[in-house]
Amino acid sequence: MPLSCDDRLDILEVAARYCRALDRGDAEGLEAVFTEDAVWESSARGRRRGRAAIVDEFRARAARAHTRKHWTSNPVIEGDGDEASLTLDLLVLHLDDGDVRPGTSGVYEDRLRRDAAGWRIAYRKITVDGQRAGFRGAPAQPAGKDATR
């Protein structure tokens, strides 16, 4: 069964809740958007397996809460039944001493699953531009390299 319009708006809301939870340092809010067996993978920070490990990763960054704003654009959603994929561009704004400037940009490639709790992220891959093959001629770089260089 193809995704309904309801499904599409629900999936966009999950993506928005992720950004807001991250930016506020809201661990419970973050927990709510992942499935228990979720995998989170970043070209800058490597891979985390399981919701608990993902939330721990972000708890470690709690000091940065309220100094980063995650902006997204260009969602493309595909799927069927209870499975969906989402591709979404990401721009991180940095707030430092009253100054706002763009930090990094990248792309989210997600798989989402629906169960009794609704749509949640089962897999999220983040590739930072500049660590992505072909972006501004930059070669693909191995995971673990510092995103900010």
Added chain:
Amino acid sequence: MPLSLEDQLDIMELMARYNHAIDSSQPEAWADTFTEDGVFEGSAMTVRGREEMLAFVRNRDQSNPIRHWNNNILIDGDGDEATAKVYLVTFDVTGPPQVRVSGMYHDTLKRVDGQWKFTHRKVQADG
């Protein structure tokens, strides 16, 4: 009754109309996004009711063109009432875009004669 998909898209579009109206300095179009007795609470001032809103846009400094951008729109509601939280940045676009303000709108909305309008829109600036 929970909000329909159409309601949610209409509210997102209301936010877009607000941005286009203020950025191109159209007093009527901007005031039209609020109820007659609507309140806009900015970081530096508060504007109440249609007359004050029209005057606010007419008197705005237009020397530096800016663009309002929204993201991460979250809407809750029931029947003819709703609340929303939405990210905001403004870009100064005199030259290459520069972020001027980053913050969040906290909105309450009401459906009036079939159309969604802001009853209260409050800016919470970051930092």
Added chain:
Amino acid sequence: MPLSVDDRLEILELMARYNHCADGGDGEGFADTFAEGGLFEGSMRTARTREELVQAGAGGGGLWKHWLSSPIIEGDADHATAKVYLVRTGLGDDGAVELIASGTYHDTLARIGGEWRFTHRKVHPDQ
């Protein structure tokens, strides 16, 4: 008949696909977002034929990203117009994002063979 919820979401997704194709240098995919005979009037070039559209879409691969906000879409069952904000970013030598340019797309769209396509997309640059 006004635009349905389906139509509005499909048009939003068409705008997103356009950006993905333009940013990834996918000329064929970019051209597919236009109707046959569709006209693209960018800030740097104009394209009308399939060949010109493929070239226009392929030219920017890996150089920049397009971002959009505040879409306003109006129309009926088979025709629509839209206005949507645009910002273009790139990467500086230090790897930080640079805001390069901004503007507004003015679009006309048609539903052709059940799918929404741009019949005319014109950029009104801010700078």
